[in-house]
Amino acid sequence: MKLVEKIKAHGASNPFYTFEFFPPRTDQGFENLISRISRLSALNPLAISITWGAGGSTKERSLDLAGVTQADGLDTILHLTCTNMEQGMVDDALKAAKDRGIQNILALRGDPPRGEEEWTPVDARFTHGADLVAYIRSLPEYSSQFCIGVAAYPDGHTGQLHDERAEIGLLKAKVDAGADFIVTQLFYDVDGFLQWVGKVREAGITVPIIPGIMPIQTYSSFLRLTKLCGTTVPESVMAALEPIRTDDQLVKDYGVQLAVSMIRRLTTEGKISGVHLCTLNLEKSVQRVLEGLKWTGSSESVHNKLIEEVSAQNELTVTPSSAASSAKHGLANIPVVEGAAFRGEPTNAATWDDFPNGRFGDFKSPAFGSSGPWGGPAIGxxxxxxxxxxxxxxxxxxxxxxxxxxxxxxxxxxxxxxxxxxxxxxxxxxxxxxxxxxxxxxxxxxxxxxxxxxxxxxxxxxxxxxxxxxxxxxxxxxxxxxxxxxxxxxxxxxxxxxxxxxxxxxxxxxxxxxxxxxxxxxxxxxxxxxxxxxxxxxxxxxxxxxxxxxxxxxxxxxxxxxxxxxxxxxxxxxxxxxxxxxxxxxxxxxxxxxxxxxxx
Structure with a gap:
């Protein structure tokens, strides 16, 4: 189902939420992300989104993952970027998405390819996100197939001088080209975001705006990602983090509390009807945020429900290609009993990568190799x-x-x-x-x-x-x-x-x-x-x-x-x-x- 139709049917009195995942680097990480998504699907997100590497660098894994989740009843938003993309590649991606029953696309210009300081289009027809939106809308076989979302940057687009008026103008161009909804980059300054929303509405943009919320996982990853995204961090947030920065559990706890307080303000003061939760392929913080908002049952009750729904199963191996090609390898058939995915591992499946410190996490982890939301440029x-x-x-x-x-x-x-x-x-x-x-x-x-x-x-x-x-x-x-x-x-x-x-x-x-x-x-x-x-x-x-x-x-x-x-x-x-x-x-x-x- 198209996301905007689901938002209308959901009703403003009951806030919705979506989850974002990225395709893991390894087959084992892919397999275990399927199990993780299965557990999180019990929280009833309105949709999930799957990111897309620049120039289709994760094309097969992105399509495989999106195909599995869509086939199992989770309405899926597939990201698609202009970076290093030519018309034929865009056409192939759209056809593959349609063949998998996907009805939602997040059309992004994308960041510069790795090592490039400036963004230069490979195909002149895809210079801005609005060009990708307009191209999809121009194709009779896809125009009515897809509900199209676009990105917005409340704190400005990283790597560019922040000209708010010009950026809102570009956002309006994307909506005028045919975009149905907006998902924002992560932010932590709620006051600044609400002011930005007011200016966006004054510009005549009326489509749903879904704010991107990323619970803080570790202090080091928070610093890295906010720098990567050019995110404004309020002094109150840094002051709260400074005395606890060496205690990962306290940082994670604070990240949950901060996300809860932000979302409460957004849905009350800002009358925002839903949020987009960037998971970084981790699950516990997302569960705890929704519990804190009282938007779902406790993690224990959700877990118990999952346990009741699955019986003991033999170890099941799923690779990206086999997952996409075989319906029996869908979410409903993946064991979700904690620990089942890692027989003999010392920690359970839901929490074993809660503290992803350093580059060498476990290659089995769905979060292995995380590069941040929507990719991101390397050092310029x-x-x-x-x-x-x-x-x-x-x-x-x-x-x-x-x-x-x-x-x-x-x-x-x-x-x-x-x-x-x-x-x-x-x-x-x-x-x-x-x-x-x-x-x-x-x-x-x-x-x-x-x-x-x-x-x-x-x-x-x-x-x-x-x-x-x-x-x-x-x-x-x-x-x-x-x-x-x-x-x-x-x-x-x-x-x-x-x-x-x-x-x-x-x-x-x-x-x-x-x-x-x-x-x-x-x-x-x-x-x-x-x-x-x-x-x-x-x-x-x-x-x-x-x-x-x-x-x-x-x-x-x-x-x-x-x-x-x-x-x-x-x-x-x-x-x-x-x-x-x-x-x-x-x-x-x-x-x-x-x-x-x-x-x-």
């Missing part, structure tokens, strides 16, 4: 070049990575934020590796039972203890991978696991097939052990592909045939990415002794 050309300059020799690259370690520069293409306090704990070792020409891009110190409230390494609820195995990642030459392999065989003594891969898909390592290295975990009162950082083959390969694409991106900042581009492309083509874990977390020097001790 100007920022990278101002910090990293013009590298022309390998020594220049070594200097850049050392300058980052010494905080002389604040970012690199691989590290979008300044060096963390945690890295300072092992700074001499990182310096020594980098001086060797092994450019470090990820690491953590070994930690044996530090307080979870520790300002540097703590995470999760208070009154707990956190543990870490030491690991380090770096780029090195191919012959140096041989050195690492020999050293592991001769001196590893079973304590060391490593992975290595290059751009061309060659892979080496000593982790057993299916082996999984939990390198960060926490023990907290009244709950099971939480494992927030896991390194295994799937997650490493996913990161490896991204890491080498960053070298390509960096190279593209310089003109063809320049010394800078030649250097960066040669590094991309010749170097290997290596990840090493030492399992003796009780010895803070174990990893570094293994790497540097020449005597054995």
């Amino acid at each position: 050309r100007t920022e990278v070049m101002s910090q990293c300059g013009h590298p022309r020799r390998l020594d220049d690259l070594t200097r850049i990575f050392l300058d980052y370690l010494h905080s002389k520069i604040l970012i690199t293409p691989f590290s979008p934020a300044p060096l963390s306090p945690e890295s300072l704990m092992i700074l001499p070792h990182l310096e020594r590796l980098t001086q060797r020409g092994w450019w470090t891009v990820g690491s953590q110190p070994a930690v044996d039972g530090k307080s979870s409230s520790d300002a540097v390494v703590g995470w999760g609820p208070r009154a707990g203890y956190v543990f870490q195995k030491g690991f380090v990642e770096f780029f090195c030459a191919a012959d140096e991978v041989d050195v690492i392999e020999r050293r592991t065989l001769e001196r590893g003594n079973g304590w060391v696991h490593w992975f290595a891969g290059n751009k061309d898909g060659e892979f080496r390592g000593n982790v057993p097939q299916g082996g999984r290295n939990a390198v960060t975990w926490g023990v907290f009162p009244g709950q099971e052990i939480a494992q927030t950082t896991i390194i295994e083959r799937e997650s490493f390969l996913s990161w490896k592909d991204e890491a080498f694409s960053i070298w390509s991106e960096w190279a593209s900042f310089y003109r063809p045939q320049s010394e800078e581009r030649k250097l960066l492309e040669s590094v991309r083509d010749e170097r290997w990415l290596v990840s090493i874990v030492h399992h003796d977390y009780r010895n803070p020097n174990a990893l570094w002794t293994f790497l540097f001790d020449e005597t054995g």
